[in-house]
Amino acid sequence: MVIAMGFEGSANKLGIGIIKDGEVLSNPRRTFITPPGTGFLPNETAQHHQLHILNLVNEALTIAGISSNEVDVLCYTKGPGMAPPLMSVAVVVRTLAQLWEKPVIGVNHCIGHIEMGRTVTGADNPTVLYVSGGNTQVIAYSQQRYRIFGETIDIAVGNCLDRFARVLKLSNDPSPGFNIEKLARDGKKFLPMPYSVKGMDVAFSGILSFIEERADNLLAKGEYTPEDLCFSLQETVFAMLVEITERAMAHCGSREVLLVGGVGCNLRLQEMMGQMAAERGAMLHATDDRYCIDNGAMIAQAGYCQYLTGCTTALEDTFVTQRFRTDEVFVSWRS
Ligand code: MG
Secondary structure, three states, rough: OOEEEEEEOOOOOEEEEEEOOOOOEEOOEOOOOOOOOOOOOOEEEEEEHHHHHHHHHHHHHHHHHHOOHHHHHHEEEEEOOOOHHHHHHHHHHHHHHHHOOOEEEEHHHHHHHHHHHHHHOOOOEEEEEEOOOOOOEEEEOOOOOOEEEEEEOOHHHHHHHHHHHHHHHOOOOHHHHHHHHHOOOOOOOOOOOOEEEEEEEEOHHHHHHHHHHHHHHHHOOOOHHHHHHHHHHHHHHHHHHHHHHHHHHHHHHEEEEEEEEEHHOOOHHHHHHHHHHHHHHOOEOOOOOOOOOOOOOHHHHHHHHHHHOOEEEOOHHHOOOOOOOHHHHOOOOOO
């Protein structure tokens, strides 16, 4: 029996999760929410995490009903992400590792999403679409690596949605993307916008500029409602994502697609992806906001997989890195 404790803080969520052999014992989370029209800045986000992390450690242990003695390994997000919040969490994990005399494992955030998604859904060898505020990648496993088949060449899809939410001054509570999704359900009139697929890659910054430049005018003239614009933006960017995911599935002969990351909670994206999968006789696996959105359990789960292969991170190597590609990690735990 192995108990792993995972610490996530690469962006505006601080999460600590405890898992026992793949079973989630606790997974509390705090989200740093900024006023409408604004995003979260690195230093303020770090301060938020610093303020809450010790309470969250106690909360995670209490909910799990265990003491720190029973924890076998501490896992933390090494990257990618924003440096100040990543560092704040890593410092606490290094300190706890020395106080509690526990080994540490540095985890790639993207691989945390993939391994948690596989555990929760039971997907065995899926093509993965990882979509969030900071990441947009189509990934499939081959020969000890999670290979990137396609990705954004500029901003993440979630960043595109979040920044459009700022234009509309939508609330960031619980997340800007969720509020866009709610409005989009009532959208009726489609605004054609650039469709930016480049081979297996996608680009979103041009689409964001296109709609940022026109939104005020279109709304003022009453030609489109905020609901219409949210609907049009979602339909366009999600169609792009489904297209590149389908191409990766065709290339890999994949019968499963796994949707992870915060944007993966979006029910319209799940519906479009599910339709594509059904048409090719494949199955969609998706998770809800507990696991799609950044959380501690996913870092514990990826660390647990690595821990079983006997590989931990030396204390002097427990640094963080803003840039850390999914395919840099040697996946020792899969055949
Ligand atoms: Mg994420």
